Amino acid sequence: SQYGLTFAGNVISGFTSSILSVLMTILLSYFITVQYDTVVAFLKCQLPDKIRTFGADIKPLLKNSVVKYFKATLILMFITFIELAIGLSIIKGSNPIGMALGIAIFDALPVFGTGGIMIPWIIIELLSGNYALAGGLLILYIIITIMRNILEPKILGSQLGINPIVVLLAVLIGGRLLGV
Numbered sequence: 001s002q003y004g005l006t007f008a009g010n011v012i013s014g015f016t017s018s019i020l021s022v023l024m025t026i027l028l029s030y031f032i033t034v035q036y037d038t039v040v041a042f043l044k045c046q047l048p049d050k051i052r053t054f055g056a057d058i059k060p061l062l063k064n065s066v067v068k069y070f071k072a073t074l075i076l077m078f079i080t081f082i083e084l085a086i087g088l089s090i091i092k093g094s095n096p097i098g099m100a101l102g103i104a105i106f107d108a109l110p111v112f113g114t115g116g117i118m119i120p121w122i123i124i125e126l127l128s129g130n131y132a133l134a135g136g137l138l139i140l141y142i143i144i145t146i147m148r149n150i151l152e153p154k155i156l157g158s159q160l161g162i163n164p165i166v167v168l169l170a171v172l173i174g175g176r177l178l179g180v
Helices: 004-034 034-048 049-091 095-109 115-127 129-160 164-178
Strands: none
Touching: 004 034, 049 095, 049 129, 095 115, 115 129, 129 164
């Protein structure tokens, strides 16, 4: 019974601590929102002039680059959607547009990509004995991957104003250093 009481006490203590953390986060968010300008001005005063100047100079550049990056991502998502919609309508008849849209949205996630859905789907179809569909999905995945690897450096480079070779090298080096 002592173990049970200790366990129950820990659970209640953890629950209370979690509720307190959530309430403090909500309260802090409210106060920061209400006094946003004051908080930002205070934080800026804490920084040296050199860092404030650098931050003011780089802010528009970062904002512009992020917008252009999202635009490039939307273009790549649209191309992936079209490829998937055409490919899935050829190999599988049930809701190819909806599946293509879902996979294209998932493809926009930085780590997962198209393979995050396509590879498990191919494996499931192979294990189910549906070899024709698995083969079609594999071919479609290979085509999409090749097209993505060809188009991504060009689209990102043109949107961000960077040479596609630099983008390709950055993607390759990033993949080697950081893995999938």
